[in-house]
Amino acid sequence: MDIELASPPAVSALRESFGDRKPPDITRKITACVACRKQKVKCHMREGQMPCSRCKKRGLPCNVNRSLQTLLEDDVTWKGAVVQKMRRLEEAVAKIAAKVDMPELQAVQAVQGAPEIQDGSSSPPVEAISEEVTREETSTSSQSSQPKENHEPPQTWEVIMDPRGGPASIPASCVSESGKTGLSNKLSTARRLDLISTGLISLRQAVVLFETYHLRLDHFLYRILGDHVSLDSVRVASPLLTAAVCTVAALHSQSLGHLFEVCYSEYKNLVTAQTFSRRVNEDDIRGLCVGAFWLHEISWALIGNAVRVASDINLHSGIYKALKGDRDGYLQARLYYLVYVCDHHFSIAYGRPPMSREGFIIESASRILETTHATEDDARLISQVKEWSILGRVFDTFGVDVDTPLAPQTLPQLRRCSISLDTWFADWNESFKANQNVGNYPQKGVGFHFHFAKLYLCSHAFRGVPVSETPQYISPELEDIANTGVLSAMSILQMIVCDAEFRSFLNGLPLYFDTMVAFAVVFLLKVATKYAFMIRIDTGKIISLVTETVAALRDVTRHMHKHHLLVVISEGLERLLSICQTSTHTLHETMHRLSSAQEQPPVFDAIWMENMASFDFQTNFPDIDNWWLHYNTSMGPLCPERPR
Known part of the structure; x- marks a missing residue:
């Protein structure tokens, strides 16, 4: 006899997509296609x-x-093969769980799955198949109806008391996550899937990318890789x-930039x-940290995560x-x-x-x-820690309200703070020699920073x-500070513009340099x-000078990857310069008109610049921070004027 099954909505929709609303007849096999059946004509299908x-x-x-009936026959064969695969998978997972000591995986093994269908068993009754189809179509509601305790994660927290410690301890140390200590070290020894083993890039490509990063980029940031000197070590x-x-190597590679x-x-x-x-x-x-230093779209999110994880595993206590x-x-x-410097960048x-x-x-940074x-x-890394500690005090003292005068x-x-920066420069300027991987960057980077x-x-x-369009003057003390800022920019x-070697560093330096170069130009x-x-x-x-800088950046970024931040900055600065050149022409006309209409105030007569030998810096500039010496020391001799 024919048995008509109630069609779930998804099954009805599937039949509708094939253009045939009629349920299949289980008493005989259907050999005609849907189109011929609808036209009620004979369907000629060679060998089916x-x-x-x-x-x-x-x-x-x-x-x-x-x-x-055909579906039932195929279903038995398919389920038998899947059962065998699932058994082998469960055995493999059990072995992995035992190796890495992961009770979570062992708990999963204990959870009973759906009833198995043994190989060679006869076809299940139609009622069982109908129930299976309905369960597959409404899996969400089915899962919610299962016992709640099967889905609750095992409790992994416990109250502990270290018998070796005294009453003075970290308050939350008495409530700990069981099994957490030492787990990361065990995991680090097991090979996990990465973008090479999953086939996203080949091993040969990965080796080239690793060498690009390891031999050059990593030395700009004081060797983030640490003891890792091979791709295999990093993969493990x-x-x-x-x-x-x-990723970072591909961003700086001409031959493999397409990756x-x-x-x-x-x-x-x-x-x-990794986040949770x-x-x-x-x-x-x-x-x-590697991503945060070089990938501008997600750098802030990355370093925030790095700071959180570093605090979670108590990296700050390693100093003791x-x-x-x-x-x-x-x-x-x-x-x-490294996390500290990246965070402050x-x-x-x-x-x-x-x-x-x-x-x-x-x-205690210097003591290390x-x-x-x-x-x-x-030493290069510690010099950065010292510098950013000073700039952290600047941030805490003056805040970010740029609309309110000091x-x-x-x-x-x-x-x-300015004196502290001068002292920092004097301490580190002559401390570093040329590096075989990044040339004279260690010494020149001090001046740039x-x-x-x-x-x-x-x-x-x-x-x-x-x-304002009318002349407004600031106090001599503020003008002194402002001039120092202009000279630094x-x-x-x-x-x-002048240092070809430093221009070669730009396709490799972290994002902070790109940002500050843009700020210097805009300033x-x-x-x-x-x-x-x-x-x-x-x-x-x-x-x-800005025009020459924009031209130099245009030349440097011509061969950079299109996603490099400096490429975007270079294009933006070029457009901005074009606008400002027009504004400057109007400004010159205004200044000429105003200078002929009124007398300039007698504040700091410019004649002192023509008579440097007899000028009294101590009296006229109480704290010039020796900016002229810094200007020459960090730059070296000024480059000759380029032909216009």
């Missing part, structure tokens, strides 16, 4: 293979609505770090999966063991310093409060250089100064076009 002769001749879609340590290295999108997509997927994972290790933090000579403590402290320059805090580990494990790369009582604090810091600090002099651009253009009445500057010279 579609399309039939009529559909082929007319170009029609040829589909056979298979009978339920962390798929996230592997993806980060390949950037696929590497970048996989890197973001791994970061997303408790299975993280120090190499995952390295992977987050490091100062006692322990190498693991040294590596932990070093990684914390993307907080202070963007007007955000840093997430990493000052404390004993920052106060006295340990037996310290290298010159560590209060007179805060100027001594600003000058003390110094002028970045001075520019950021001295730009505060322009806070709250109104823009010009020093930055002079180095790009000078604003001063030259809107604030030229307030301080004595050579507007024409500034515009000329």
Whole structure:
């Protein structure tokens, strides 16, 4: 007898898509296609293979609505094969769970699945198949109806008391996650899937990308990879770090730049999966830092995650063991310093409060250089920690309210910060020698960072100064600070224009450099076009220097990857310069008209610049911060004027 099954909505929709609402007849096999059945004509199908002769001749879609009996026969074979595969998979997972000591996987093994169908069993009754189909079509409601206790994660927290410790301890240390200690180290020894093993890039491509990063880019940032000197070592340590290295290397590679999108997509997927994972290790933090330093679209999210994870695994406590000579403590402290510098790169320059805090580990940064494990790369890293500690004080003191003028009582604090930066420059300027991987960048980078810091600090002099078409002058003390900022900005651009070696670094330096180069150009253009009445500057010279800088950036970025931030910055600065050149021409006309109509105020007669030998700096400039010496020391001899 024929049995008619109730059709679930999804099954009805499927039949509708094939153009045949009639349920299949289970008493016989259907050999005619849907199109011929609708026309009630004979369907000629050679050896049962579609399309039939009529559909082929007319170009029609040829589909056979298979009978339920055929589906039942195929279902038995398919389920038997799946059962065998599931058994093998469960055995493999059980072995993995035992190897890496993961009770979560073992708990999953204990959960009973659907009833198995043994190989060679007869077809189940129609009622059972109907129930199976309905369950598959309404899986969501089915899952919600299962016992609630099967879906609750096992409790992994417990109250502990360390018998070796005294009452003075970290308060929350008495409530701990069981099995957490030491787990990351066990996981690091097991090979996990990465973008190479999944086939996204080939092993040969990955080797080239690793060498690009390891031999050049990693040396700009004081060797984030640490002890990892091979691709295989990185792959074993962390798929996230592997993806980060390949992504950043592809961004800076001419031959393999086409791999950037696929590497970048996989890197973001791994970061997303890591965000709520408790299975993280120090190499995952390295992977987050590598991405944060070079990938501008997600840098802030990455460093925020890195700071959180670094705090979670107590990297900041490594300094205590490091100062006692322990190498693991040294590596932990070093990684914390990298996180600290990266965090400050993307907080202070963007007007955000840093997430990493000052404390004993920052106060003791210089002491780590006295340990037996310290290298010159560590000295470069510590120099950055010292600089950003100063700039952190600047941020805390002056905030981000750029619309309010500096209060007179805060100027001594600003000058003390300026003196601290001068001292920092004097301490580190001659500390580094040429590097076989990045040339003279270690020494030249000190000067570049110094002028970045001075520019950021001295730009505060322009806070709250109104823009007006009539001459408005600021106090001599503020003008002194403003001039120092202008000279620092010009020093930055002079180095790009004059130093070919430094231009070669631009396709490799982290995002902070790109941001500050853009800020230096915009700062000078604003001063030259809107604030030229307030301080004595050579507007024409500034515009000329900016023009040369834009031309140099255009030449440098011609061969960069299209997703590199400096490419976007270069194009934007070129458009901005074109607008400002027009504004400058109008400004010159206005200044000429005003200078002939009124007398300039007798503030700081410019004749002192023509008689440097007899000029008394001590009296006339109480705290000039020796800007002229800094200007020459960091830049070297000024390059000759280029032909116009």
